[in-house]
Amino acid sequence: MDDGDRRIGVRQENNRGMAPPQKERTPFSDIDGLTAQMSEMVLAALTEMGRHPEIRRVRRTGFDALRPALGARLLDAGSGSGEVARRLAAEVGPRGEVIALDHSAAITAAAVSRHDNSNVEYVTGDVCALGLPGDCVDGVWCERVLQHVDDPDRAIAEMRRVTRPGGRICLIDTDWDSLAFDGVPRALQDTVLGYVNRHFTPPYRDMGRTLRRRLVAAGVTGLTATPVTMLFGSPDSAAVVLPMVNPRVPEDAWRTPPGLRDEWLAHVEAAGARGDFLAVLTIWVVAGSV
Incomplete structure (x- = not known):
């Protein structure tokens, strides 16, 4: 197998330890356990989210915080369909490399199918038990993953373990408790969210705002913490990110x-027709050095 073949292959790693039992999980926590129809829907949702201007704004903040350098070797922990990994590969150049690791074999296969000949190696594995040696990467990107795992501090410890001294770790995650709407009846909003939060949002609803504390505990220094509040001015825009x-x-x-x-x-649609629909959600970008 030549170097190019190695990069577009799928390497199987340890698959233990992702998230609580199914009844307490979102579809994003166990994509391989979904029906084919639901799996395709989740992949389409990931792709559409990656194109959304508000998600792109969050990612620009993350790229600035990670500061990928030419020639660096990076890990995208929870890489989805690989669009960020390929963007990072462009940042590190032909002498650099990106390891794109995801828990889902189906999503990893989709990432391989979209490979663009950049220096990306696609891997299936577990962020809580990385099958990588210590001090082997110069930086880690982990976006909207820790809210889904059963032991986020273990995952952060693994990211720190594989990062060389002086390397950067950038964590991006959602504060679901910040979710708010306008243009729809408040009582109805509270009732609906009381139900759907049990399924559509993960157990770690506050993950975004806890990232800084978790990195402090892990011994990561020089931290920056940036809240990015996404604004959705129409139901169609919000539906891309908010199920x-x-x-x-x-x-x-x-x-x-x-x-x-x-x-x-019906109320959401009516608010959209009137032009007074609004949804806001804050995602945190927290980064520091090992």
Whole structure:
């Protein structure tokens, strides 16, 4: 196998330890356990999210915080379909390398199918038990992953272990408790979120705002913590990132009393038609040095 073949192959790593039991998990926590239809929907959602201007704004903040250098070897821990890994590969240049690791074999296969001949190696594995030697990368990118794992501090310890002294770790995650809407009845909003938060949002709803504390505990220094509040001015824009306003999400996924989903979506649509719909959600970008 030549070097190019090695980079576009899928290397299987340890697959232990991702997230709590299925009933407490979001679809993003166990993509390989979904039906083919749901798996395709999740992949499409990841792709669409990556193109959204607000997610791109979050990622620009992350790139500035990680500061990838020419020739660096980086790890994208929880790489999804690989769009960030390929962007990082462009940043480190032909002498650099990016390891794109994801827990899902299906998503990793999709990433391989989109490979662009950049210096990316695609790996299936577990962020809580990285199959990599210590001090082997110059930086780690981990975006919206830790909210889904059952032991985020163990995952952070693993990222620190594989990062060389002086290397950078950039963690990006959501503060779901910051989610708020306007233009829809407050009482209905509270009722709906009380139900859908049990399924659409992960157990670590506060992960974003805890990242700095977790990195302090892990001994990472020189920390910066930047809250990026995303604003969605229409239901169509919000639906790309927020499943609870997306009418394409199957009804059986909502787990709400009969009629509540339809009532909520009707109010969301009406707010969009009036032009007064608003949704906001804060994602935190926290980075520091080993």
